[in-house]
Amino acid sequence: MESALDCACALVEIGQAVSSEWQRQIARVQASGGVHIGMAIGDLQIMSLRPFSRVHMGAIGDYINMTARLDAAAGSGEIVVSNTFFQQLRLAQQAGFHELEPLEARNVGRIRAWKLTPEGRARAAQARATMDR
16 A cells, blocks of 8 residues: 555656646646545456457446545545555554545445645655654
């Protein structure tokens, strides 16, 4: 889980850098920039979308819908994770998260979720640095 979260944090930083550079080069001011990410863990089924075809494959599972709902709850530069994902993290990585009100997800029910903001990423990085010493 730590590697997945580290990757998501790197993607947020890359998205912010690309968005800032693009904003510098255009005339219109964009309302927001960067990326927002939703993360969950769970089972998926990979199956053929056409009978007897290996070319057209698709993924099916509740966690695709859940991740879409988590992503919608994230703002620019934020990462929202499911409770199951959050509980798999070390305490140092959990330090920057705060719990959200339960999110409504169609066909799944209410989701307990946690949000990592840019400020929270900085707090978690400090906590990790302290624990690594």
